[in-house]
Amino acid sequence: MLEYVWLIPLFPLIGVLINGLFGKKIKNEAVIGGIATLAVVGSFVVACGILFQLISMPGEERHFEKTIFTWIQSGTFKADIGFLVDPLSAVMLMVVTGVGSLIHLYSIGYMHGEEGFYRYFTYLNLFTFSMLLLVSGNNLLLMFVGWEGVGLCSYLLIGYYFHKKSAGDAGKKAFVMNRVGDFGFLLGLFTMWWFLGHNYNVWTINFRELASHADLIPAGGVATAIGLFFFLGATGKSAQIPLYTWLPDAMEGPTPVSALIHAATMVTAGVYMIGRMNFVYIKSPTALLVVACVGGATALFAATIGTAQNDIKRVLAYSTVSQLGYMFLAMGVGAFTAGIFHLMTHAFFKACLFLGSGSVIHAMHHALHHVHSDADPQDMRNMGGLRKKMPITFLTFLIATIAIAGIPGFAGFFSKDEILWQAFSNPLHGEVNIVLWAFGAVAALLTAFYMFRLVFMTFFGETKLSEKAYHHLHESPAVITIPLICLAILSVLGGYIGMPKLLGEVLGGMPNYFEHWLEPVFAYSNNYMAHSLPGAHGEHSPALEWGLMGVSVLIACCGIAFAYALYIVSPTIPEKFTSAFPALHRAVYKKWYVDEIYDFCFVNPCKALGGFLWKGFDVVVVDGIVNGVAGIVKGFSGILRYSQTGYVHNYAYGMVLGTVVIVAVYVFR
Template sequence: MFDLVWLIPLCPLIGSVINGLLGKKIKNETVIGGIAAGSVFASFMVACGILFQLLSLPGEERVFQKTIFTWIQSGTFKADIGFLIDPLSATMLMIVTGIGFLIHLYSIGYMHGEEGFYRYFCYLNLFTFSMLCLVSGNNLLLMFIGWEGVGLCSYLLIGYYFHKKSAGDAGKKAFVMNRVGDFGFLLGLFTLFYYLGHNHNVWTINFVELAKNADLLVPGAVVTTVCLCFFLGATGKSAQIPLYTWLPDAMEGPTPVSALIHAATMVTAGVYMIARMNFIYIKSPTALLVVACVGAATALFAATIGTAQNDIKRVLAYSTVSQLGYMFLAMGVGAFTAGVFHLMTHAFFKACLFLGSGSVIHAMHHALHHEHSEADPQDMRNMGGLKAKMPITFITFLLATIAIAGIPGFAGFFSKDEILWQAFANPHHHAVNYVLWGAGAMAAGLTAFYMFRLVFMTFFGQTRLSDKAFHHLHESPWVITVPLVCLAILSVFGGWVGVPKVLGEVLGGMPNLFEHWLEPVFAYSTHYTEAHGAHGLHSVAMEWGLMGVSVLIACGGIGLAFALYIAAPGFPEKFTSTFPALHRAVYNKWYVDEIYDFAFVNPCKALGNFLWKGFDVLVVDGIVNGVAAVVRGFSGILRYVQTGFVHNYAYTMVFGVALIVAVYIFR
């Protein structure tokens, strides 16, 4: 199966080409959706085959490269169109194709009746193709092609409803902010390439070769610069401070797009990139500290904003930003396996949550349409009592919410608790670890609060719809509910492959299968840390204690949400009226967008207007138009010479001859 790895990105690309070129003529939604979903399912089946073959090999042999052809060659440097198969890439391929297939299937029902149905699936397949290139490419340049591809597709999909100005603006915002991060990625790539080539004559960007030559990367300013440049790229692609503001605005796209971006594709790219290049990051304590601090700050900051949002998708968007912060916190403390593990479990429950919100919006839109109401179908203040009408959506959404809150037994608990423990006990940042753990624990409590706030406002209590609209509410069709059920099951049981050691011992010696699976990928980082005498805290009692504290914090967040939105539903309004400034600040996302507009966007617009009206119009156009005016004036004088009368020309000739004769006589 290894030799067929090229089929994994090729199948969605073929689906994209067919729907892009022929979709308008096909017209049949079932055929268009079947081509798109079927192509991703085919990729998923190949990925499954590769996974099983990889599992059959010993750990040290789980690395395979498939070169399709040589792309660039100059001297000893060579960049291939080639694919890398190892436990990390296999995990990402399974996530992208598996979750991606469920989202494609869901989209067939959700996008029914859309005018640009074929265009949507063309973009969606192209998005999947780009992400598969990113996670399976065997070199940095091919990764960057996929990196740019998902950026382009995000622009197309976020701005899918291009007739809406807000959607177009959101697409442009995502595109521009990602270009800032991409500049950092390229700087890191060029610096790393030059450093290894100039100093050690190793001209390569191949991941396997870079890992083999990792000992040549001497800790210092250059390695730190490389890491920070790559991390700048990650902050753009994975929506971390300061380049996170594009992601909440991405909600302007169709809901399945949000699920694909947030759960399985684009925003996980930065986490994957750092995990793939762990052998470089482990050599820069400074870069690791920056990654950890940015991740912890983002997790907490975004969580605070999520507590006051009323748009159901926007709450989930800030939740994604916060959860990505957890992943980067794990990367920054050297817990690469924990970060990838949370990436996987987050894909399960966040895809379920977004698709569940789409099911709610789909039903609300239908109900409000029958009433001819202009109420916002995404505003939770217009909902309430939906569990009676949408039982499958409610149950699956609740299970995914419990998972993201970190309740024991659910997928999110295992991965989030591991990150918090590693943040506290890692050997890299000493006293800063306590701050990192504190930020992560507070973010966990806020996550539990705002997610259950969402559940209570949407599904519980008295409906805020009219009787007529509420009567027309109904459960979504099977093409929407089946993916929800599959993802809910994964949200419950998907974390059991990574049971922590202390918990596994209580459960009869259950091993941490996920850690064992990824061990060969992160072996260099593990050995490097141990070789340099770095030892973290290994107190079983402390780990149990912190686990208990994190569970209590999550339960406290759930209890607070219940108290405010079920037991005493009038209290939130009293709180906001008592502290209006605080509520406005959180509701308006701490005015970060306004600050960016003031500090960057408006000055850039002013500079652009100056260059247009001041330099281009006055200077450039002035010079061009001035030359034209001089030529036109001179020509206007000369045109009187050409009168068209022969006697005038004769007079002129006589005058000229007389003048010449006079010059020769009187000189």
């Protein structure tokens, strides 16, 4: 089955060609959506076969490369169109194709009746193809092709409703900010390629070849430069400080697009890239510290903003930014397995949450349309009491919310708790560990609060709709609820493959399957850390780990209780708080004015410079020179044209006058 890895990205590409070329003529939504969905399902089936074959192989042999053809060759340098299958890429392939299949199926029902239905599924398949190319490519250049592909598709899908100015602006914002990050990715690629080639004649960008030459990369300066360059690319693609502001604006796209971007594809690319390049990052504690600090700060900063948002999708958007911060926090403390584990569990519950929000918006839009109301169907202040009308959506949404809050027994608990433990106990950053853990712990408290605030405002309490509108609320069709049920089940069960050692011992010695699975990929980093870092062999007390685990659970419960008290027991308190602290509430609601600061510092000066270069330099200088030359020529031509009158006696007079002048010159010189 490994030989057929090339089929995984090929199937969505075929879907792109069919719907892109013939979708407008097909017109039948079921056929268009079916083709796109079956393409991704086909990729998922192949990915499952590859996964099972890898499982049957010994751990040290779980890798396979399939070269399709040589893409670029110059001297000893060669870049192939080829695919790498190993435990890390297998996880990513399963997440992208599995969750992506459910999102495609969901989209058939959600996008029913939309103009440009075929265009939407063409873009969605192209997005999936690009992400699959990114995670399965066997070299950095092929990864970059997929990296740019998902950037293009994000622009197309975020701006899907291009007739709306806000959607067009959001698409352009995502495109531009990602280009800033991509510049860093290229700098990292060129730096590593040149350093290894110039100093050791190792001209390669193949992942396995780079890993085999990891010892050639010296600890410190070079590894730091390469790591920070690549991380700049990750901050753009995975929406970390300072390049995160495009992701909340991506809500302008259709809700299934938000689920695909936020859960299974684009924003996880930066986390995957750092995991793939772990042998570089482990050589630079400085680069790892930057990654950890940015990740922890992003997790906390985005969580504060999520507490004051009223748009249901925007709350989830800032939740995504915050959860991505957790993943980078894990990567920055050398817990690469924990970061990838949270990437996987987050894909389950965040996709469920976004698709659940889409189900709510779908029902709200239908109800408000029937009463001709112009109320915003995404504003949670217009909702309330929806659990009675939408029981499946409510139950699946509640399960995913419990998971993201980190309650024991659900997927999010296992991965988030592992990150918090590693942030506290890692041997890399010394006393800074306390700060990193505190960032993650406070972010966990805020996450539990704002997510249950969302649940209580949306599904509990008295409805804010009119009686007639509330009567028209209904549960979504099966094509929407079936993906929700599947993702809710994964939000519960998905964490048990990564059972922490302490809990595994309590349950009869259950091993951490996920850690063992990824061990061959991160073997170099684990060995390097064990032999090169002071304190790496230190053992922490099980009582300490149990204690921190209990603290994390208590933090989550406090956040839930706080939300319950404010939005169920005493729902008037939030209004009183905002009245008492209007400036604070306005600052959080306005996202700490980051967009305004960026506009003042970067956007408006760039616009002013562009306006000057247009009206000042281009119009005055460039056009002035061109038009001035033309004016001079025209002036001389206007004078000279009088010498061509068409009258013979004028020409005779000119000849006589010329003769006189010539004679005079020779006579009187």
